[in-house]
Amino acid sequence: MDLMKVATDLFMSQISGGNSANANVDQGVVMTALGALLGGADGKLDLGDLVSKFSSGGLMSMATSWLGDGENEGLDIGDLVSVLGKDKVGAFASSVGVDSDTATSGLAGMIPKLIDQGSSGGSIMDMVGGAEGVGGMLKKLF
Numbered sequence: 001m002d003l004m005k006v007a008t009d010l011f012m013s014q015i016s017g018g019n020s021a022n023a024n025v026d027q028g029v030v031m032t033a034l035g036a037l038l039g040g041a042d043g044k045l046d047l048g049d050l051v052s053k054f055s056s057g058g059l060m061s062m063a064t065s066w067l068g069d070g071e072n073e074g075l076d077i078g079d080l081v082s083v084l085g086k087d088k089v090g091a092f093a094s095s096v097g098v099d100s101d102t103a104t105s106g107l108a109g110m111i112p113k114l115i116d117q118g119s120s121g122g123s124i125m126d127m128v129g130g131a132e133g134v135g136g137m138l139k140k141l142f
Helices: 003-016 020-024 027-038 047-065 077-084 086-096 100-127 130-141
Strands: none
Touching (some): 047 077
């Protein structure tokens, strides 16, 4: 599973909801911008790092609700901005070509779904490199 492709598709789906102006947003630009906002030093998404960002931001129960197949807690836009940083979210919005409200709303809808889909049905093991990768991810959480 290409986590960045899934993230891009989910974000595009979130922002296109009936707004024809957002239908022209370039997927390649979104992918690059998501890598800069959410990715590691290499620009790639790491599910463990992403969950860790929210967990260390005081949102542990929310972040863990997104793991697995249970009910997901929603991500408040204020919490999103607090964890990722207003400047970084603004830069993301600018690079994608949408306003800050559209970007934050799209990210707040996308991130829980991304983590949920990435961890659903055991595929998290494949994404993080098997048992050793899960151990590394858990170290980041606790």
